[in-house]
Each structure stands twice: as C-alpha cells, then as structure tokens.
Amino acid sequence: QVQLVESGGGLVQDGASLRLSCAASVASGRIFKEYAMGWFRQVPGMKREFVAAVNWSGGITTYAESVQGRFTISRDNAKNTVDLQMNSLKPEDTANYYCAAAAGGSLEVLARSPDYWGQGTQVTVSS
Numbered sequence: 001q002v003q004l005v006e007s008g009g010g011l012v013q014d015g016a017s018l019r020l021s022c023a024a025s026v027a028s029g030r031i032f033k034e035y036a037m038g039w040f041r042q043v044p045g046m047k048r049e050f051v052a053a054v055n056w057s058g059g060i061t062t063y064a065e066s067v068q069g070r071f072t073i074s075r076d077n078a079k080n081t082v083d084l085q086m087n088s089l090k091p092e093d094t095a096n097y098y099c100a101a102a103a104g105g106s107l108e109v110l111a112r113s114p115d116y117w118g119q120g121t122q123v124t125v126s127s
Contacts, residue, residue, distance in 0.1 A: 001027040002035060002116040004099040009121030012089055016125070020084040022099030022118060033057075036102045036110040037075055037082040041095035041123075048098065052084060056105045067093075089125045096120040 008020040020039065026032050038053035052063045052073040061073050067086075075082040082099065100114035 002030075002101045004101060004116055004118035006097065006099045006118045006121040009097060009123045011124045011126065014089065014091060014125060014127050016089050017085070017087045018089060018123060020086065020097055020099075020121060020123070022082045022084075024080045024082070024099075024101065026080065032080045033077050034103060034105060035116075036105045036107050037073075038100045038102075038107075038110045038114065039073065039082075039084045040098045040100055040114075041093075042098065042120075043095045050111045051097070053107045053110045054082065055107055060107065062107055062111070086123070089123075091125045091127045094123060094125050096122050 003025040005023045012018050033056045039051040040048050041051050042048040050064055054061045054073045054075050058075045070088045072085040098120045099118035101116040102110035102114045
C-alpha cells in the first residue's frame with residue numbers, strides 16, 4: 001500500500017516554471033525503491049494522460065512527447081519523494097497533475113496502469 005500526496009501546483013504565466021512534489025508513504029515491510037514513480041495529468045472531460053516516469057534508482061526516465069525537453073522528473077529515495085520540474089510552461093499544460101506509483105518498478109506498467117494515485121494538484125498556465 002502506498003499513499004501519495006502532491007504539492008506545488010498553482011497559477012503561473014506562459015513561459016514560467018513550476019515544481020511539483022509528491023510525498024509517498026509506504027506500508028510497513030515495503031520500501032519506496034520497489035516502485036516506479038510517475039506523473040499524469042487530466043483536463044476535465046478528457047482522458048488522463050501520461051506525463052513522465054522514473055525507475056527505482058532515478059537513472060531511467062521517460063516522457064510524453066508533449067513535455068520532452070521542458071519537464072524533468074526526479075526522485076529522492078532517502079526522502080520518499082518524486083518531483084516534476086516544469087519549465088517553459090504553456091497554456092496547454094493546464095491540468096490537474098497526479099502522482100502515480102507502480103509496484104514492481106516497471107516503467108511500462110506505470111505508464112499504462114499504475115497501482116496507486118494521489119489526489120492531484122492543479123496547475124493553471126495563463127496566456
């Protein structure tokens with residue numbers, strides 16, 4: 001069992017930067033490193049879409065084409081956190097952003113069907 005809590009959302013202008021953070025609470029007997037971690041986003045009325053993912057060590061990352069080169073995902077296994085640094089934000093990045101975790105550490109599983117979700121944090125980019 002993993003509980004995820006996001007923070008860092010807000011209202012920013014076109015071209016600005018924002019950093020999202022996700023704090024994970026892992027059940028006794030499990031460790032944070034067992035989980036691949038990632039971020040998704042969703043606009044009301046639209047399907048939730050994959051944004052970025054990172055493997056257990058932080059050494060392998062993958063991104064949606066729409067954010068490649070602008071967003072960076074990272075994790076701190078000592079603090080049980082995963083961050084999403086978002087640069088050069090655009091109005092089309094406006095969405096509710098969700099932290100996600102996949103047991104077993106597979107990035108493919110994380111991108112397709114995570115096991116755990118946070119409650120989300122709203123990011124709004126004004127033009």
